[in-house]
Amino acid sequence: MANLFLYISIFLIWTMLFYHAFLMLGGYFHSLKYKDFKKRFNIPLEEYPKVSILIPAHNEEIVIEDTIQSMIRLDYPKDKLEVLIINDNSSDQTGTIIDRYAKEYSYIHAVHTKPPHAGKGKSGALNQGFQHSTGEMIVVYDADNTPEPAAIRNLALGLLKDKEAGAMVGKFRVVNANKNLLTRLINIETLTFQWLAQAGRWFWFRMATIPGTNxxxxxxxxxxxxxxxxxxLSEDTELSIRVYNLGYYIRFFPEAVTWEQEPENIRVWWRQRTRWARGNIYVILKYLFQIHKLKNKKIVIDIAYFLFTYFLFFGGAMISHLIFAVNFVHDLKLSIGLVSYALLIIGFLLFVTEVCLALSMEKKQLTTKNFFIVLLMYFTYSQLWILLVIQAVFLEAKRVLLKQEVKWYKTQRFKQPEQKRNSV
Incomplete structure (x- = not known):
């Protein structure tokens, strides 16, 4: 029986590894040609679309001023731009800071939420801001984001020139990547996700997932x-599926760049990533049994991927870990023997290759230090995800069974010193 379970776990793990290798190859091809799309952007200023930027903010006094300053620096006609900053029931100085800028700049507007619609999370704040917006294009940024000046122009003109795209997704970089080992690991993770899952899926399937920002x-x-x-809890993933179901695709265009802050300690990381995992599990449960009702069957690719990631792949990894742990103290008479160890080593090398390929697509990221961090990442950071998903599944099952109300966790921010960003 142990042999059977081990074979199943190896099959599940290698299925994911091969799929990721396939996606990373697509991501590499996309990195070579995505800039060709920008050649279509020769558009007179009078034809630029009006853009409404929504920035939900709940107790964001540490970061909101830097974000507003980045909005002021945007390279986009200010008469065709409105920035709506939603002060969502903040108890700190967030609202005061927003009001101060709103008085000085005519295109910056403060939206203060009021009960019973206040403080219910990002989705609620976005819906409140959307009601006050007037632009034909809606752009979303988190309160810790500082987009580069050309970001809005690349997103808005990209949508203008691609009529089949329902949404245009940019790239995000980690502003505090060099803070400590955790932020370095997160930086590597985010770059890999974007060039593998976003760029790879776009190249092969004309699919990408709307992120929470940019x-x-x-x-x-x-x-x-x-x-x-x-x-x-993952309003971005859920929205992506509904956009696809209308018959549009979502384009990944990494020419639009924003910089964002990531958690600087494991406690904040754990709570943020647990929310993400729970949100994706919610999406799986919401749409898994409605697949036959979905108009765009391409959505099945994403639902199957989430299902595989959060249940089958992690299940396989857990079984594999458990079998090898038990086999150390009790001989399970595994017939696969040395082959299983060889597969593990090859799988590890494939993981390292995929991540290093992603880093090579960004300037100054494939460094000796990052290479050794990638080696460490497999045995530490990646294994933490298994425990995190277990907790997320438990919490989401508990919420459904006990009919608990969804509670939003806002990621804690950290004051950042002035720092030079790496060029992208």
């Missing part, structure tokens, strides 16, 4: 969909 979406789509799902 994306543009057509107003007409949000009107038709009724805005964001306020029950979803």
């Amino acid at each position: 994306f543009a979406i057509r107003r007409s789509i949000l009107d038709e969909l009724g805005g964001w799902d306020e029950k979803a």
